[in-house]
């Protein structure tokens with residue numbers, strides 16, 4: 001852990017001590033931690049437009065959501081893949097997920113925001129995981145996730161309690177707008193990264209972070225607010241988020257041509 005303020009160091013230390021003190025199964029904490037995936041898929045896809053939530057739009061012969069779930073289920077180190085669906089989801093049961101095998105576990109606990117969906121998922125899975133097990137939170141809307149992305153993240157984070165996220169260095173020149181919509185400043189991009197998912201944190205810390213910081217757009221922000229310093233693990237731009245209709249075309253092309261370069 002780097003550069004913690006004394007107050008935050010004490011807060012995290014207290015959290016860790018509290019965890020040890022309150023856990024009657026401490027012997028289990030010395031065993032190596034397991035890996036679980038948690039996939040928020042309870043959004044409406046407003047920016048995509050259309051009737052159907054974007055996670056169910058057809059992509060390369062399957063619902064969009066299928067692709068990320070298939071990758072996560074295929075990674076041997078991942079024990080289980082929890083997918084968080086809206087309580088009123090009517091699409092899930094219309095598709096056949098059986099080819100993904102027994103790791104897949106749907107949970108109808110989605111919330112009003114992405115952070116709420118993830119927090120609800122952490123609450124719902126608490127009885128099935130150990131506090132120090134790793135949760136890899138991945139957007140359903142990133143269908144081009146590949147097994148090597150997941151392995152890079154798990155290997156990159158190792159056993160560092162700060163956890164980490166996949167990200168890519170910013171390549172464009174960045175401009176800060178002024179009030180009139182003109183360029184106010186050019187921002188140095190050398191240290192800037194674009195956050196992706198999966199974002200990987202120990203269940204106990206991530207749950208604490210999201211119970212306290214519900215208005216965040218990614219898990220790392222909530223962890224940062226708690227004083228953690230998540231690691232940036234280099235991914236690649238193919239793991240982008242499908243947001244607008246044109247992104248569907250790009251994702252389809254990437255899935256179709258994956259492996260061509262090898």
Ligand code: CTP
Pocket residue numbers: 039040041042043044045046047048054055084110111112113114115117118139140141142241242243
């Ligand atoms: N998500 C969720 N619960 C919400 C909102 C979003 O589980 N209440 C999920 C989405 O299903 C998606 C991921 O969080 O897999 C990333 O969110 P985003 O790309 O913003 O998807 P939507 O919120 O569905 O899209 P939009 O913001 O355009 O409405």
Ligand code: MG
Pocket residue numbers: 043114
């Ligand atoms: Mg959204």
